[in-house]
Amino acid sequence: MYPLKFNPILKERLWGGTKLKDVLGKPIENDITGESWELSTVSGDISVVANGDLAGTSLQDLIEKEPENVLGKSVYDRFGTDFPILIKFIDAKQDLSIQLHPNDELAKKRHNSFGKTEMWYVMDADDDASLIVGFNKDVTKEEYAKSLENDTLLDLLNYEKVKEGDTFFINTGKIHAIGAGVLLAEIQQTSDITYRVFDFNRKDKNGNLRELHTEQALDAIDYTKKDDFKVKYSQEKNTVNAMVDCPYFKTDFLDLNAGLTQDVSGRDSFTIFMCVGGSATIANENGSVELKRGETTLLPAVSNTIKITTEGAKLLEVTI
Structure with missing residues (x-):
């Protein structure tokens, strides 16, 4: 098996823009493309090989046919034929919704899914662009719920200005959002389970507010202030x-x-x-x-x- 490339799976998003085309050369056809799924076996969005003799073959079919050769024996023993990683590029022209992801235990119980631990590598950022990662102080569940009622949640959140190369690790339960003007690479567990808790009262193209997951999120949030998200790493050349x-x-x-x-x-x-x-x-x-x-x-x-x-x-x- 040779190195495989896959056709990008492009996703329109309310908050998307054109950087996936303008900066990364993706074949998008509208001005609100927010995501390019690069490697996926999420149901309904399964990647297809784009190069070589295997072109046209789905990633899932390759795994089913030769699981240990594709995944590795240890990965196959752990995950079976489920590909455990979802790879994306994300362009946020507008702020994404404030959200979080459940851990494995909660996701399995509620959704029969993996949880969603992820990391971000910032590839491009407008001046003063930022991310929301965690709370700016310890809060109680009651304080959090009250902030939703009073429309003051943003006052409790931690903002991080970003530049190219900044990297963040987002563990489950951590409230977060990608800010306007950020283009990033995302690596995550294979899961599409997101609890959206605030969406700036935006409406979709049909004039509807997007669904919030207020009650589900209450038991999934880590309410403590933590400084565990910024990844420090060496940038030594050629290693x-x-x-x-x-x-x-x-x-x-x-x-x-x-x-x-x-x-x-x-x-x-x-x-x-x-x-x-x-x-x-x-x-x-x-x-x-x-x-x-x-x-x-x-x-x-x-x-x-x-x-x-x-x-x-x-x-x-x-x-x-």
Whole structure:
């Protein structure tokens, strides 16, 4: 199996814009495209191979046919044929809704789904663009509920100004939102379970307010103020720099201006590369793929060696 690229799954969003086309070259056809799903086996949104002899084959079919070769034995033993990662690029022209995600236990009980732990890597940000991550003080459930009634929730939230390269880890229960003017790469558990708690009283194209999940969120929120979300990582050139290592995914940062070869024969996991800057050629024993900013590739676990050729690229490398 060679390095695989997939057709992007483009999503219109009330808050979306045009940066996915203008900055990343995605083939969007409207001015409110908010998300490009790069790797997905979410029901109804399953990625399809775009390159080579396997073009037209769905990621789910590949996994069903050769689970250990695609996923790795340890990943298959843990998740079965469920692909455990969802990879996106997100363009927020407007603020996203204030939201949070349930943990695995709650998501399994209520939705028969994984929870949703995620991370963000900021690729582009307008001047003074920010994210909302957590509370600015410890709050009680009662204080939180009262703030919703009084329309003062925003006064309780923590705002973080951002620039390219800033990285955030969003664990379950943490209230958050992507702010207007931010383009980012998102790596998350395979789950589309979101509890929306405030949406700035916006209406959709049909004049309707979007659904809120006020009651469901009450028992899912972490109400404590924490400073555990900003990821500090090395940006040393031409090596693998650790970013996030959690039970659901491991992400490293590669800032390359020369080639790099990795022996991954003992990895026992697929490898994903998201190109967040520049361009590179990524190869294993069975082929290669060209990757430019805003593109993603999946190298099956059966790969033994990964060879990256570039004169300048920034890559996020994701494994389990």
